[in-house]
Amino acid sequence: MKRYVHRGGESGVAAYDTGPRSITIQFTDGKIYRYTYAKPGAHHVEAMKELAVEGKGLATYINQHIRGEYTARLK
Template identity: 50%
Template sequence: MQRYANRSGESGVVAYALGKDSITVKFIGGGRYEYTEDSAGVEHIARMRELAANGRGLSTYISQHVRDRYARKLD
């Protein structure tokens, strides 16, 4: 996993990993969730990838737009 830049200093996201059609997000509590194009939608995965690369807004985006639309919890 790649460390999330957390440019705001207040994110609940600590790391992420990109897959072919997915993004796995690790949160402060240690939980890792895999979001896929099938579970969350192509547009959401594209936006989450962009936010992850920018290091800002990923946690907020997930809570406002994706919520529990993850494919699976890994931890």
């Protein structure tokens, strides 16, 4: 996984990994979740990928738009 570098200070996201149709996110509490085109949907997954690369607003986006809409909890 790639370390998430939040350009605005502290973040609840620690790391992420992207796939063609998914993003996997590790939060600072150690929990890991996978989000896919199936759930929460392609639009959200692609938005999260962009925010992850930019290092800006990923945790906020998840809190505001995604919440519990993940495909799988991996840890």
